[in-house]
Amino acid sequence: MLRPSNLVAPTASITRAQREARNGHRGVAILLTGLPASGKSTLAQGLQAALFEQGRQSIVLDGDALRGGLNKDLGFADSDRLENIRRAAELAALLVDNGQIVILALIAPLVELRAVLAERLGADYREVWCNAALDICERRDPKGHYARARRGELPGFTGIGSPYEPPPQAALVLETGQLSAQQCVAQLQAWLQTL
Secondary structure, three states, rough: OOOOOOOOOOOOOHHHHHHHHHHHHOOOOEEOOOOOOHHHHHHHHHHHHHHHHOOOOEEEEEEHHHHHHHHOOOOOOOHHHHHHHHHHHHHHHHHOOOOEEEEEEEOOOOHHHHHHHHHHHHHHHEEEOOOOHHHHHHHHHOOOOOHHHHOOOOOOEEEEOOOOOOOOOOOEEEEEEEEOOOHHHHHHHHHHHOO
């Protein structure tokens, strides 16, 4: 595909520094990664609610919501998973540049996929591993995906037909298989204070 070489992004009338000063915090992108049903979406929503109560500007980019809209044209082939992450990274970068705390709730199962986020977002990127054992995630199975994958109805489902590679150097590890959502959100909030 040819890319136009004459595209130039407009100069913003309000700088990132101005937005961050008004917000009282810096823009940052936090990836909550983990197996399906490890608690990513629940924690993303809990963290956003807590940040809202503190008057902090945040937005959740949830994998299911992105795949239902912006990325609805993508499947789960390797190339589609890569494009899904690339688009999420671009959207997150725009939001971070506007002073938002961006909470990405994405499986992002492979180290190489998370590297796309890290490369695009640079120093604004943090990785949080929602660590729950496969058997715990399967017991939770709120959408019935694990059961369908075990029956062969969802080929390539992460954790069953496709691997999940734990982050080797996550900024924070949340033991979502052992701790309550409230405990994990409290850990996230305490950790965010150090950024």
